Amino acid sequence: MPEIMANTNNGNYPIHIKTGILRKLGQIVSASIKGKKAFVVTDENVASLYLSEAVKSLESSGLKVFSCTVPAGESSKSLEMLSLLYEQFYHAGISRSDAVVALGGGVVGDLSGFAAASYLRGCALIQVPTTLLAQVDSSIGGKTGIDLPFGKNLVGAFYQPKAVVIDPQVLSTLPRNRMSEGMAEVIKYGCIRDEMLFESIEKGLFDLEWILERCVRIKTTVVQNDEFDTGERMLLNFGHTVGHAIEKVAGYSNITHGEAVAIGMVFAARMGILEGITPEGTDVRIRAVLEKWSLPVSTGLDKSAIFESMLSDKKRLSGKHFYVFLQSIGQAVVYPIEKDTLKDHFDQVFDNQ
Ligand SMILES: NC(=O)c1ccc[n+]([C@@H]2O[C@H](COP(=O)([O-])OP(=O)(O)OC[C@H]3O[C@@H](n4cnc5c(N)ncnc54)[C@H](O)[C@@H]3O)[C@@H](O)[C@H]2O)c1
Numbered sequence: 001m002p003e004i005m006a007n008t009n010n011g012n013y014p015i016h017i018k019t020g021i022l023r024k025l026g027q028i029v030s031a032s033i034k035g036k037k038a039f040v041v042t043d044e045n046v047a048s049l050y051l052s053e054a055v056k057s058l059e060s061s062g063l064k065v066f067s068c069t070v071p072a073g074e075s076s077k078s079l080e081m082l083s084l085l086y087e088q089f090y091h092a093g094i095s096r097s098d099a100v101v102a103l104g105g106g107v108v109g110d111l112s113g114f115a116a117a118s119y120l121r122g123c124a125l126i127q128v129p130t131t132l133l134a135q136v137d138s139s140i141g142g143k144t145g146i147d148l149p150f151g152k153n154l155v156g157a158f159y160q161p162k163a164v165v166i167d168p169q170v171l172s173t174l175p176r177n178r179m180s181e182g183m184a185e186v187i188k189y190g191c192i193r194d195e196m197l198f199e200s201i202e203k204g205l206f207d208l209e210w211i212l213e214r215c216v217r218i219k220t221t222v223v224q225n226d227e228f229d230t231g232e233r234m235l236l237n238f239g240h241t242v243g244h245a246i247e248k249v250a251g252y253s254n255i256t257h258g259e260a261v262a263i264g265m266v267f268a269a270r271m272g273i274l275e276g277i278t279p280e281g282t283d284v285r286i287r288a289v290l291e292k293w294s295l296p297v298s299t300g301l302d303k304s305a306i307f308e309s310m311l312s313d314k315k316r317l318s319g320k321h322f323y324v325f326l327q328s329i330g331q332a333v334v335y336p337i338e339k340d341t342l343k344d345h346f347d348q349v350f351d352n353q
């Protein structure tokens with residue numbers, strides 16, 4: 001079974017990827033902590049599908065299990081839910097050596113990850129991601145946090161889990177549009193670091209366990225080299241500069257992150273071609289795989305609103321504009337670019353969508 005070790009400044013932890021491994025959750029958790037209690041945080045949808053299986057496995061390993069089910073959706077990444085979790089951790093008598101188990105998508109992972117990071121200045125955290133996006137992206141890298149009424153992810157912490165447990169089988173219940181959303185990130189990994197992964201998606205070969213392993217390896221390696229997000233991690237932002245701007249202009253509830261990133265990747269490929277850094281035809285290949293997964297590849301939103309929003313993206317470094325371009329499929333670079341050149345390329349790509 002692929003077991004990947006993530007090495008961080010705060011210790012190493014295993015990432016288990018295997019079909020059916022949810023049944024072994026209890027063994028993994030009890031081997032990862034000194035305490036005897038596990039507090040499972042999940043959301044309504046995941047609770048009805050997988051909570052009882054998770055609880056059964058944890059109990060059969062001798063752990064005393066508590067759980068809290070939050071409403072599904074981004075609105076649960078809130079101060080109210082965080083406060084509810086603190087209260088329930090307190091009543092369950094959770095100590096620093098007990099486990100908080102995040103069973104769900106990125107929302108549950110970010111919320112309970114931050115609760116675990118901050119309660120008693122940090123209790124053990126086990127991530128059990130159940131969406132494709134959470135399995136290949138949000139459960140790995142140690143970013144946790146919640147939203148505030150005035151913006152997304154404004155409060156949070158870098159906090160590494162004791163283990164990540166990825167069961168591809170849970171994706172069988174994920175709606176197709178959620179699967180596509182995660183596939184946008186998978187395609188991104190292929191674009192920036194893994195031509196073989198990209199080609200296998202192009203050919204429609206679909207071994208989920210293999211795909212997950214490739215993506216998780218890329219994310220752990222990139223994050224390992226840049227744990228606190230100051231350099232190489234920028235590569236993971238391929239397609240995200242235009243993507244974030246589109247999400248903002250469309251309004252977060254009107255487009256998914258994956259859809260926005262899909263459009264952003266086509267833009268980045270075309271702009272890279274105009275800059276002379278990306279080979280001709282790269283955009284056509286990226287477009288084709290995205291369309292296979294029913295992801296959008298163009299936008300009808302306002303051109304100048306997107307560009308303005310791009311310029312205010314917080315990922316800008318020291319006044320200069322850095323953009324992630326592809327030198328080829330499988331090889332991305334962070335490239336400095338003048339604002340005027342960026343605008344020319346963006347306008348040209350936008351007008352020829
Ligand atoms: N921490 C990070 O590094 C990082 C990275 C990317 C995104 N994020 C965050 O992740 C969040 C989005 O995550 P998400 O896309 O997983 O959303 P999500 O957690 O809201 O899950 C999407 C939906 O799928 C349902 N669901 C989850 N697993 C399921 C399953 N196996 N079967 C059926 N339904 C299931 C959920 O109940 C929910 O309705 C955002 O808040 C974003 O900010 C964090």
Ligand SMILES: [Zn+2]
Binds near residue numbers: 185240257261
């Ligand atoms: Zn993303």
